[in-house]
Amino acid sequence: MNILLWHVHGSWTTSFVQGRHTYLVPLVPGRGPDGRGRATTFDWPSSVKEVPFDRLRDENVDVVVYQRPHEIELARSWLGRSVPGIYVEHNTPRGDPPATRHPLAGQSAIPVVHVTHFNALFWDNGTAPVRVIEHGVVDPGHLYTGELPRAGVVINEPIRRTRVAGTDLLPAFEVPIDLFGMKADGLPYPAYDLSQAELHAALARRRAYLHPYRWTSLGLSLIEAMMLGMPVVALAATEAVEAVPADAGVLSTKLPVLVEALSAFVSDPSLASQYGKAARQAALARYGIARFIADWDSLLGESPGTEGAHDAI
Secondary structure, three states: OEEEEOOOOHHHHHHHOOOOOEEEEEEOHHHOOOOEOOOOOOOOOOOEEEEEHHHHHHOOOOEEEEOOOOHHHHHHHHHOOOOOEEEEEOOOOOOOHHHOEOOOOOOOOOOEEEOOHHHHHHOEOOOOOEEEOOOOEOOOOOOOOOOEEEEEEEOOOOOOOHHHHOHHHHHHOOOOEEEEOOOOOOOOOOEEOOOHHHHHHHHOOEEEEEEOOOOOOOOHHHHHHHHHOOOEEEEOOOOHHHHOOOOOEEEEOOHHHHHHHHHHHHHOHHHHHHHHHHHHHHHHHHHEHHHHHHHHHHHHHHOOOOOOOOOOO
């Protein structure tokens, strides 16, 4: 198939474009948010083709994968015709979570695909058809060395997202912390903004992975850290409680428990390695890329070009 999608979530898209299809990503002047084109910090296959937005009408598009509500109108305008669509919801609801209506809750033409069961549970999806396709991650390999007695944390924009990402919790931990992510400067921690491959290599040298998020769908960085072979310390919140088994790390809503666990991993290389191996196996079993692509191919096969295809609105 020829699939149109926007370059919004680099890590998720890296997994999504591993399938057998051709992936068209819009390009606008200046590579703004509505047309970034191909990624420069992620390794995407040649099947991902950037197309100037004003030339999309000339492309044979079988299905549009939306990730933001306004993309529905962009697709209508840029394609000039109705094309089957699927909406991917990456995020947890904001505001009053149990009562928050999804932007597509009032329609039934476009299915909403949640990336976690937690998302599907907490959004009010209304009449929208709902599916859950859990994350899949390209295996970076068992790169873990844990040679540095430090913890790694991945947070994009940690200052702006202080409460959501748990940035305010970091001072409670009693081990050296390295912070990775976009716009991570301005905090009293070494900060690194790296490409995906560089991030994996750097994280794998740290002894343990800290995931302090209070409210998030399920950070792909958590799954990637597990696949690297890192032991995990995380808040027992949202989907993390499903993703991290007891032998792969420590989850709790009690901050002292997390502080003690991270200190134990950082001070004991053997313990950290043992938990990290279990974390890798758990992540590969649940979030392998083959399962992810198969799930998406199954849904895509149900939609475009078949009876009852989901129309763009």
